Amino acid sequence: xxxxxxxxxxxxxxxxxxxxxxxxxxxxxxxxxxxxxxxxxxxxxxxxxxxxxxxxxxxxxxxxxxxxxxxxxxxxxxxxxxxxxxxxxxxxxxxxxxxxxxxxxxxxxxxxxxxxxxxxxxxxxxxxxxxxxxxxxxxxxxxxxxxxxxxxxxxxxxxxxxxxxxxxxxxxxxxxxxxxxxxxxxxxxxxxxxxxxxxxxxxxxxxxxxxxxxxxxxxxxxxxxxxxxxxxxxxxxxxxxxxxxxxxxxxxxxxxxxxxxxxxxxxxxxxxxxxxxxxxxxxxxxxxxxxxxxxxxxxxxxxxxx
Amino acid sequence: xxxxxxxxxxxxxxxxxxxxxxxxxxxxxxxxxxxxxxxxxxxxxxxxxxxxxxxxxxxxxxxxxxxxxxxxxxxxxxxxxxxxxxxxxxxxxxxxxxxxxxxxxxxxxxxxxxxxxxxxxxxxxxxxxxxxxxxxxxxxxxxxxxxxxxxxxxxxxxxxxxxxxxxxxxxxxxxxxxxxxxxxxxxxxxxxxxxxxxxxxxxxxxxxxxxxxxxxxxxxxxxxxxxxxxxxxxxxxxxxxxxxxxxxxxxxxxxxxxxxxxxxxxxxxxxx
Amino acid sequence: xxxxxxxxxxxxxxxxxxxxxxxxxxxxxxxxxxxxxxxxxxxxxxxxxxxxxxxxxxxxxxxxxxxxxxxxxxxxxxxxxxxxxxxxxxxxxxxxxxxxxxxxxxxxxxxxxxxxxxxxxxxxxxxxxxxxxxxxxxxxxxxxxxxxxxxxxxxxxxxxxxxxxxxxxxxxxxxxxxxxxxxxxxxxxxxxxxxxxxxxxxxxxxxxxxxxxxxxxxxxxxxxxxxxxxxxxxxxxxxxxxxxxxxxxxxxxxxxxxxxxxxxxxxxxxxxxxxxxxxxxxxxxxxxxxxxxxxxxxxxxxxxxxxxxxxxxxxxxxxxxxxxxxxxxxxxxxxxxxxxxxx
Numbered sequence: 071x072x073x074x075x076x077x078x079x080x081x082x083x084x085x086x087x088x089x090x091x092x093x094x095x096x097x098x099x100x101x102x103x104x105x106x107x108x109x110x111x112x113x114x115x116x117x118x119x120x121x122x123x124x125x126x127x128x129x130x131x132x133x134x135x136x137x138x139x140x141x142x143x144x145x146x147x148x149x150x151x152x153x154x155x156x157x158x159x160x161x162x163x164x165x166x167x168x169x170x171x172x173x174x175x176x177x178x179x180x181x182x183x184x185x186x187x188x189x190x191x192x193x194x195x196x197x198x199x200x201x202x203x204x205x206x207x208x209x210x211x212x213x214x215x216x217x218x219x220x221x222x223x224x225x226x227x228x229x230x231x232x233x234x235x236x237x238x239x240x241x242x243x244x245x246x247x248x249x250x251x252x253x254x255x256x257x258x259x260x261x262x263x264x265x266x267x268x269x270x271x272x273x274x275x276x277x278x279x280x281x282x283x284x285x286x287x288x289x290x291x292x293x294x295x296x297x298x299x300x301x302x303x304x305x306x307x308x309x310x311x312x313x314x315x316x317x318x319x320x321x322x323x324x325x326x327x328x329x330x331x332x333x334x335x336x337x338x339x340x341x342x343x344x345x346x347x348x349x350x351x352x353x354x355x356x357x358x359x360x361x362x363x364x365x366x367x368x369x370x371x372x373x374x375x376x
Numbered sequence: 377x378x379x380x381x382x383x384x385x386x387x388x389x390x391x392x393x394x395x396x397x398x399x400x401x402x403x404x405x406x407x408x409x410x411x412x413x414x415x416x417x418x419x420x421x422x423x424x425x426x427x428x429x430x431x432x433x434x435x436x437x438x439x440x441x442x443x444x445x446x447x448x449x450x451x452x453x454x455x456x457x458x459x460x461x462x463x464x465x466x467x468x469x470x471x472x473x474x475x476x477x478x479x480x481x482x483x484x485x486x487x488x489x490x491x492x493x494x495x496x497x498x499x500x501x502x503x504x505x506x507x508x509x510x511x512x513x514x515x516x517x518x519x520x521x522x523x524x525x526x527x528x529x530x531x532x533x534x535x536x537x538x539x540x541x542x543x544x545x546x547x548x549x550x551x552x553x554x555x556x557x558x559x560x561x562x563x564x565x566x567x568x569x570x571x572x573x574x575x576x577x578x579x580x581x582x583x584x585x586x587x588x589x590x591x592x593x594x595x596x597x598x599x600x601x602x603x604x605x606x607x608x609x610x611x612x613x614x615x616x617x618x619x620x621x622x623x624x625x626x627x628x629x630x631x632x633x634x635x636x637x638x639x640x641x642x643x644x645x646x647x648x
Numbered sequence: 649x650x651x652x653x654x655x656x657x658x659x660x661x662x663x664x665x666x667x668x669x670x671x672x673x674x675x676x677x678x679x680x681x682x683x684x685x686x687x688x689x690x691x692x693x694x695x696x697x698x699x700x701x702x703x704x705x706x707x708x709x710x711x712x713x714x715x716x717x718x719x720x721x722x723x724x725x726x727x728x729x730x731x732x733x734x735x736x737x738x739x740x741x742x743x744x745x746x747x748x749x750x751x752x753x754x755x756x757x758x759x760x761x762x763x764x765x766x767x768x769x770x771x772x773x774x775x776x777x778x779x780x781x782x783x784x785x786x787x788x789x790x791x792x793x794x795x796x797x798x799x800x801x802x803x804x805x806x807x808x809x810x811x812x813x814x815x816x817x818x819x820x821x822x823x824x825x826x827x828x829x830x831x832x833x834x835x836x837x838x839x840x841x842x843x844x845x846x847x848x849x850x851x852x853x854x855x856x857x858x859x860x861x862x863x864x865x866x867x868x869x870x871x872x873x874x875x876x877x878x879x880x881x882x883x884x885x886x887x888x889x890x891x892x893x894x895x896x897x898x899x900x901x902x903x904x905x906x907x908x909x910x911x912x913x914x915x916x917x918x919x920x921x922x923x924x925x926x927x928x929x930x931x932x933x934x935x936x937x938x939x940x941x942x943x944x945x946x947x948x949x950x951x952x953x954x955x956x957x958x959x960x961x962x963x964x965x966x967x968x969x970x971x972x973x974x975x976x977x978x979x980x981x982x983x984x985x986x987x988x989x990x991x
Contacts, residue, residue, distance in 0.1 A: 118501025
């Protein structure tokens, strides 16, 4: 199985394992097994990433420049980042709070219950499948001739768009994003809730603690890292989202992904494409930072609630 | 007898039902609105015209050629993406666990990397790569499965990794090899049957992801079902809402079935 | 010390179609350690949880220190409880875990720390106060859990199979320590276990449970030497099942006439005979034949097959093993101690 001894290193590290390539420094033939995987991710993941990073620092003539990155400080791009971050933060917090509540309700129903299956399946669809379909769901619900809009107007005389058609603008994005953030929260928070052992509650009780005391001093602190981490994940999720906004927003490019789209598709202005790469890099920086924090919190959670 | 415990359990179950019902209604409302929207006839009457066309595939292809192209493309994309994801990931992850444990962190890092790279960013960098793809294999929409495999990587990796963590791959393979099995037999006859539900779950997640993907297809000017829905929305809102609803329901059915497949496996392990 | 007596009267509890408790009566004197012993599903844990207030009884009385506490919620019952495993709060250190109940009793920081140190010393973990649960071994975690339960000086200490998740060696060591500590603090203690050796080793009295009621309760010696029913005889210790015949107040087994425990109708029965009540001597004319011997240190077990294919296990001093290698023809003699029979 193992390649013939090729150097002194083998003799030093593996004298006692005649057949065992395991302890030896990576036997070359074993590496062949992972070659397809690494070739593929290099072409379709690492190269695109490098294209973005290098492009962000390159001018149209291919020379290195900081112009694109400096252009990120332009008013309209800063505004787009601020709006993107606000949208993501607001929907992350709303989604986290409401999703945690549903998660708790579902967890009390027991791991094999039908309620739990229904809820988790529905959440899986709404959280990960969303995008364009959700935008159309909301157009059918709250669009100009949507079910709820028409019902409120005809039956109750309320015009929800008296202050403007907000569904196709930032407020609409907040609503639809929250709609897919809540289910995502349920999915990512359920494992943490499952990790809470009934013995902790019973131990608290037998030591004299009330329900409130249990939540305040045991379940609360134990769930806090998971809750914060999940909120960060929700933030990254909303920040990266493109499809819903693309399908819903009718005018302008209020958020960063839509700005990148217009940079990609506009061939009018020179140097726009590399500006798009700079914005893309900006997004990666934000998301990577958030995911790093998420990873830290996740480690804490798994130590406590595994 | 007082039944302090029972009273609390009852309170908890009331809370559960209130919360679940409330959110159930809120989340079903848009779905119901979609149904109402697609069955709305002239003058407030019920009309199933949209759905009649939807289920009459010949007519559908004729009336809405974009939709037909998009559906076909998505169908092939699902098949190819699932195949590539599994063929690429399962042997690699198993092999790394068995023979190259030092590479485990690296494979994990690379597999989870797409989580930190939003699709909208990936598409920026993919544009030049796809110029080469067009050069070598042509510009068909189906070539998107390369990109979709990357998007599916984190979810599929986690599912498979979780499946492998639940069994002792190394001992299993050592047992098989001590009985005379080669590596291929170890993979096919020993490891794979034991992580069947994990592989299944990775496949389902990939299916859902591919059916829902819009960003890359749209920005690389390719067709898939989501792009079609979006384009249709401009001309025939009713049909695009109908397709959206059908897609959501289909995805729900898939995931609901999956929840049973996963559970059954779980119970087997507990009782054995 | 505020040790209290406990009285459970006619406790009943039904879970769906399963009758967990079927009229359980139990009395515990102040300071006593009672072990509830039984197979899984016999209701012993349910009984303990009802006493703790973590489970409702459908009917019956729970009296602690002379007061009926059926309507007192768990957090006002003043009972220290040690669970099977994983009950320590993972975000608190060992000392903070121990202080948890004291904080609830609004003791000041200095008193709390002092008391936590004392009980941690008591369980032999004085130096481990600042460790987190995941940094402690399973046995150490259970010691901390015991310290946490004792810190609040409870009226009653409840131990719900506290050793079942531990290795055999740690289990033996910790059970002896639990007994030492219990005697030292003098708290009335209910100890639930399915391990008969554990129950016999640790308890003042052992209650053997079956199907939601007490089959027999008595000192460990009583339970072992004079089991009141076939169930107790078989569940506690090893027993040979030998065919016999009852006539009057004796049972005839393997040509020996043995006194009976309790009154039984005449007729064929199965007698339950302890291995140490069986003697074996090498005898070329004997009808038995040694089929296996196992060495257990000071004693040894010899398995003998009889002509009708019955198997008898005898426990002997291991010094006698050399005369009894497998294959030796032997004679089996039963000592005349009272035996339990089942129909």
